[in-house]
Amino acid sequence: MRPVTVAAVQVAPSPQPLTSASIAENAKRAVALIRSCYAATGAELIVLPESVTTGFTPGVDRDELWELMSDLPGPLLDPFTEVAHELGIHLVLGTYRRGSTRPVVHNAAVVIGAGGTLLGTYHKTHPFGGERADRGGWVTPGDDVLVVETPLARIGVIICFDGDYPELARITAIRGAEILCRPSALLRSADLWELTNRARAYDNHVYVIGSNATGVDPAGTIYFGNSMIVTPIAEVVARAASHECWISARLDPESALSSLTPGSSVPQPFDHLADRNLAVIRRHADALLGEARSPFPRTGRDTDVVD
Numbered sequence: 001m002r003p004v005t006v007a008a009v010q011v012a013p014s015p016q017p018l019t020s021a022s023i024a025e026n027a028k029r030a031v032a033l034i035r036s037c038y039a040a041t042g043a044e045l046i047v048l049p050e051s052v053t054t055g056f057t058p059g060v061d062r063d064e065l066w067e068l069m070s071d072l073p074g075p076l077l078d079p080f081t082e083v084a085h086e087l088g089i090h091l092v093l094g095t096y097r098r099g100s101t102r103p104v105v106h107n108a109a110v111v112i113g114a115g116g117t118l119l120g121t122y123h124k125t126h127p128f129g130g131e132r133a134d135r136g137g138w139v140t141p142g143d144d145v146l147v148v149e150t151p152l153a154r155i156g157v158i159i160c161f162d163g164d165y166p167e168l169a170r171i172t173a174i175r176g177a178e179i180l181c182r183p184s185a186l187l188r189s190a191d192l193w194e195l196t197n198r199a200r201a202y203d204n205h206v207y208v209i210g211s212n213a214t215g216v217d218p219a220g221t222i223y224f225g226n227s228m229i230v231t232p233i234a235e236v237v238a239r240a241a242s243h244e245c246w247i248s249a250r251l252d253p254e255s256a257l258s259s260l261t262p263g264s265s266v267p268q269p270f271d272h273l274a275d276r277n278l279a280v281i282r283r284h285a286d287a288l289l290g291e292a293r294s295p296f297p298r299t300g301r302d303t304d305v306v307d
Contacts, residue, residue, distance in 0.1 A: 001153035001178040006207075007043035007248040008227040009033045010240050012215020013055030020068060022218070026053050027079040030093070034080075037246040038087050044114075045152055046246075047181045047211040049227075050094035050160050051107065055217025056185035058096070062103035062138045069098040072110060073118045085116030090150055092209075094159060094183035097121070099140060107131070107139045109157045109183045111148045122146035124159040125168060129300075145172045153178040153251075156206070160184035163196040163210075166203055167288070173204035173273060178253070180206045185213040190226050194236070202234035205272055207251050214242055235262040 011030045014022040030052050037046055050056060053076055058065050070076045076095050084091045090113055097108040107124035123142025131137040145168065147156045156177025162168050163182050172180060180200060186193050193212065201208040207230065214225035227240040229249045233256075238247035260266040281288070 001251075001253045002151075003250065003252045003254075004045060004152045005041060005043045005248055005250050006045040006047070006179070006209055006229065007037050007041050007246050008047045008209050008211035008229060008238070008240065009037050009049075009246040010212065010214045010225045010227050010244055011049055011052050012223075012244050013052070013213065013217045015055075015216045015218060015220070018054055018058045018060050018065075018068060018218045023053050023068065023076070026055070027076075031079050031083050033244065033246065034083055034089075034091070035087070037248070038089060041246070041248040043089065043248050045090045045092070045155070045179070045209075047209045048091070048093035048183060049211050049213040050109070050183040050185040051096055052093050052183070052213070053095040055219070055221070056213065056223075057217050057219035057221045058138065059218035062105055062133065065096060065105050065138055066098050066103040069096050069105060072097050072108065072121055077110065077112070077118065080110075081112055081116040081118065084112045084114060088114045090114055090152060090155070092155065092157060092181040092183060092211075094185075096139075097123070104140045105133075105138050106142060107159060109159050109181070111146070111150070111155055111157065111181075113150065119150065120146050120148040120157070122157040122159070124162060126162045126165055128161040145175060147172060147175045147177045149176075156180045158182050158200075160186055163200055166200070169200040169204055169206075173206050177204075177206055179251070180204070180208045182208060182210040184210060185217075185223055187221065187223065190224060193226055194228065197228055197230050198234040198236065201230040201232055203272055205232040205257060207231060207256070212240075214244060231262075232256045233259070233261060233268070
């Protein structure tokens with residue numbers, strides 16, 4: 001990784017019923033904000049929210065969503081690949097993706113290179129509750145991690161609720177990620193949003209760029225924004241408010257682990273990846289890979305869509 005200026009852009013989806021016209025409007029709004037952000041900050045990596053092309057809760061059934069989506073690369077990404085090529089920047093953004101068979105739909109995030117080329121696609125591995133197709137929702141989960149080598153850094157991707165699962169971020173970091181991008185449309189609380197962003201950064205000593213949606217989507221769901229950029233020692237170095245906007249920060253790998261805590265003169269004495277007790281992990285691998293459940297009862301329904 002080299003020193004690089006990065007940004008998170010908060011975009012509000014169109015609240016109108018989902019159509020090809022509203023999808024085009026969402027892309028147009030996002031591209032306009034990308035241009036403004038780049039003009040103001042010179043960011044070489046810009047991260048946009050989850051499902052930025054549609055809004056998280058699309059308000060249509062799986063069949064209709066499948067029909068409105070495309071495979072990737074495809075028409076959905078064209079406005080983004082074009083602006084990435086024009087500005088010479090890297091983009092990470094979320095969009096639903098048409099699966100190979102109807103009505104399979106994936107919640108995807110893509111990494112687009114500075115030449116406008118699609119460098120990698122990630123499918124959300126932990127869809128939330130009612131988002132899941134097997135619980136009456138619209139998303140079929142993915143089954144792999146993504147780390148992309150770029151001239152800026154090795155970029156890993158998780159999506160929203162994925163950030164609640166330490167194992168996923170840890171695997172992505174072990175696979176080499178230096179920057180973890182988290183496109184999101186999170187609806188729980190700002191406290192949990194900050195907690196999980198800072199924890200995943202600190203757990204793995206990686207930078208986290210969390211770009212969260214704002215506004216109201218086609219199903220009437222409201223988002224709170226609060227996008228943030230977090231350092232490998234869990235310092236929030238940029239934080240957004242709740243409206244459409246962007247935030248940016250300069251990331252320098254030479255200073256990423258220069259102190260124990262932000263502003264401290266005490267040097268960083270440990271490395272959460274290198275210092276893992278692998279003997280203990282191997283001894284209890286069956287527990288990590290086995291079925292498990294919280295010992296406490298849940299009061300909500302599995303079909304509630306809140307993330």
